[in-house]
Amino acid sequence: MQLSQPLAVVTPTLDGPVLTALALADRAFTTGQLGRVLGRGSEEGIRKVLRRLAEQGVVSAEQVGPAVSYRLNRDHLAAQHIVGLASLRSTFLHRMEQKLAGWEQPPVYAALFGSAGRGEMRPDSDIDVLLIRANDADEVVWGRQVDDLVEVVTRWTGNDTRPLEYTVAELRRSGGEPVLRDVLRTGVTVVGDRSWLGRRLRERTV
Template identity: 35%
Template structure:
């Protein structure tokens, strides 16, 4: 999955990138303003050609504004539900992971997304990094625990197309990382996205008892 621009995972090229920007806002904008919101550079002329194509297909609405034209996504178009789904691929992936985690016979204390995918920077060759906090009363070799973690990792890879890498700590091990001022804790405090269980703030800012 292209995490910075999920739409591009299915609609490659500039069309997907432009649709991704339009799907994120209902505010009318000029083609030049839209080009400035793309995560990677595209020429205003290239963006304009895409907008003209989308307008001709009725997917985008163009309205005059003085000498300029303002563009919005046509949310009444029959294609809009599909566009909306594609624009939200990252959140849909996290929702699936959360739903599976909630079904675990041995619940995790927390599951977070971290690394480049959490920062919205990961591409197709990036790992999908999950940090799982295991309850202290569950052994790391518990068969039931291992099976559900392995299954989630395999499913997340299938759902995203990215290799899922799991980093696992017990709750006490996380506390030890905090007490020793490990760099990972700083990175998690800055970037981690909560998926299930306790949030990074609830765990990473807790004082040792």
């Protein structure tokens, strides 16, 4: 799946991004406004999608001067399911946070990075996860937890899950490897504090 295009799990057409935008923003849009939000699709293509959805009652249309504005009809029987699908990214992050918080030996810091962090996933993209463990963490317990996370996240999403692991000491010796700098710039923190990671990457062992 694509965390940034969650409705692609049920429709590969422009309907998915249109419904996602309407579901996540409880406001009305003209076709031009929606086109600027989406950054894709022609205004005529978006208008056709909105008209089709309005015919189904999923979208409400209102004439405002010379323009027509559209919003998700949240009283529609399908609305709660559309909102649920549109919110898959936040649902995924919440599940990840809960999963890691339940570990016997939780990470000091964890984040999504790569295309999942940047919101640029393709259907076949990996889900890259940075996991920083305490220096004294039991390696057997930690390894079992990571293996379970990989299996569970792949079941949740259908995507391969790729953990990148460091101890706190290894992080300090990393010298700010490019992949870690990428996490700092575009990663999505799941556990811990991004400023903590930034400080550790600036540290150097004597």
